[in-house]
Amino acid sequence: MLIDSYDRVVDYIRISVTERCNFRCNYCMPEKPFSWVPKENLLTFEELFEFVKVCIDEGVKKIRITGGEPLLREGLDTFIKMIYDYAPEIDLAMTTNAFLLKGAAQKLKDAGLKRINVSIDTLKPEVARDIAGKDVLENVLAGVEEALKVGLKVKVNMVPMKTVNAEEIIDVLEYCKARGMSIRFIEYMENQHAKAEIKGLKSPELLALLREKYSFSDDGFDGASPSHYYTMDDGYRFGIIEPYEDDFCKQCNRIRLTAEGNLIPCLYFDEAMSIGEAVKRGDIKGATAVLKEVVRTKPEKNRWGGEDGESSNRAFYETGG
Numbered sequence: 001m002l003i004d005s006y007d008r009v010v011d012y013i014r015i016s017v018t019e020r021c022n023f024r025c026n027y028c029m030p031e032k033p034f035s036w037v038p039k040e041n042l043l044t045f046e047e048l049f050e051f052v053k054v055c056i057d058e059g060v061k062k063i064r065i066t067g068g069e070p071l072l073r074e075g076l077d078t079f080i081k082m083i084y085d086y087a088p089e090i091d092l093a094m095t096t097n098a099f100l101l102k103g104a105a106q107k108l109k110d111a112g113l114k115r116i117n118v119s120i121d122t123l124k125p126e127v128a129r130d131i132a133g134k135d136v137l138e139n140v141l142a143g144v145e146e147a148l149k150v151g152l153k154v155k156v157n158m159v160p161m162k163t164v165n166a167e168e169i170i171d172v173l174e175y176c177k178a179r180g181m182s183i184r185f186i187e188y189m190e191n192q193h194a195k196a197e198i199k200g201l202k203s204p205e206l207l208a209l210l211r212e213k214y215s216f217s218d219d220g221f222d223g224a225s226p227s228h229y230y231t232m233d234d235g236y237r238f239g240i241i242e243p244y245e246d247d248f249c250k251q252c253n254r255i256r257l258t259a260e261g262n263l264i265p266c267l268y269f270d271e272a273m274s275i276g277e278a279v280k281r282g283d284i285k286g287a288t289a290v291l292k293e294v295v296r297t298k299p300e301k302n303r304w305g306g307e308d309g310e311s312s313n314r315a316f317y318e319t320g321g
């Protein structure tokens with residue numbers, strides 16, 4: 001079992017399979033990402049799988065495939081099937097922008113993927129174009145319908161931003177509710193890659209807007225999720241993720257792996273250790289030692305808040321969110 005120095009069990013790994021993306025969301029990526037990881041530095045799915053087996057053998061129970069946009073990586077369904085065949089009980093999930101999902105959903109479901117989290121920031125085509133840098137909404141919504149049709153569980157993530165999509169939070173919530181999908185509003189995190197003018201909506205502002213229409217109770221946190229949950233009178237549940245907070249860090253159960261094999265102990269921490277070289281030369285013992293060291297050095301909580309709050313140079317599209 002992987003236990004960190006604060007007695008937290010680490011049983012969730014988020015694996016970014018590419019940092020590339022077919023969107024340029026202005027809160028996540030600069031218009032021209034400067035340096036993509038060269039293809040030869042990426043871990044192949046076979047190499048990744050060798051490491052995934054170690055993680056599962058060490059007690060990992062939840063694996064999330066993310067990116068960049070994971071659906072851009074060819075052969076993803078084969079990778080998912082490798083994991084599923086090795087450990088069918090794993091909570092195998094993916095976070096995606098859904099642009100390519102319509103054509104991929106059935107294959108992914110057949111391969112063993114259980115659920116997906118989709119980013120939907122707006123239901124207006126022109127707003128989606130402004131955020132993502134191209135016309136994306138039609139494909140995204142078609143992808144979501146297909147995922148539901150093939151039986152994947154779907155959650156939605158929305159980043160509410162002032163003067164961009166704040167007025168749509170009820171519409172997006174209702175869209176999700178009508179389809180039985182839970183929604184989590186993610187507070188915008190400032191970062192050096194995002195468009196400078198963006199101003200995110202903070203949780204109290206969001207709650208005030210939602211209270212104008214609904215009444216709901218505060219359920220607090222649920223397990224290890226960073227999301228704070230609320231239940232409306234009719235039983236529908238929505239969440240708010242305040243990544244700057246650290247009250248959910250006590251339950252933290254996760255580490256992150258980038259596409260080139262950097263293992264990150266905490267979101268937005270600059271520290272990372274590479275398993276890439278060890279895995280590439282077939283040194284699984286070496287990779288396991290790095291995994292254990294990363295878990296051992298996992299910090300108690302993030303360092304964003306407070307007077308000496310820090311930020312990271314690493315972008316969401318590199319860490320996988």
Ligand SMILES: Nc1nc2c(ncn2[C@@H]2O[C@H](COP(=O)(O)OP(=O)(O)OP(=O)(O)O)[C@@H](O)[C@H]2O)c(=O)[nH]1
Binds near residue numbers: 066186243244267
């Ligand atoms: N501060 C902080 N924020 C996180 C962490 N994990 C996820 N988030 C935030 O939540 C967003 C959405 O995460 P998802 O990719 O949907 O994954 P998840 O929340 O683990 O999903 P579930 O397994 O469905 O609960 C991320 O982009 C982050 O903004 C974390 O460990 N710390």
Ligand SMILES: C[S@@+](CC[C@H](N)C(=O)[O-])C[C@H]1O[C@@H](n2cnc3c(N)ncnc32)[C@H](O)[C@@H]1O
Binds near residue numbers: 191194316317320
């Ligand atoms: C980096 S994306 C990767 C997966 C996929 N491309 C997607 O968009 O779902 C993962 C999550 O990070 C969130 N994200 C990206 N930049 C963010 C920011 N600056 N603040 C808050 N959330 C952000 C996205 O909304 C998305 O839900």
Ligand code: SF4
Binds near residue numbers: 024025317
């Ligand atoms: S949020 Fe996801 S879809 Fe948007 S640019 Fe970042 S990685 Fe791509």
Ligand code: SF4
Binds near residue numbers: 266301
């Ligand atoms: S901020 Fe770091 S310690 Fe806190 S939940 Fe996220 S990864 Fe875990």
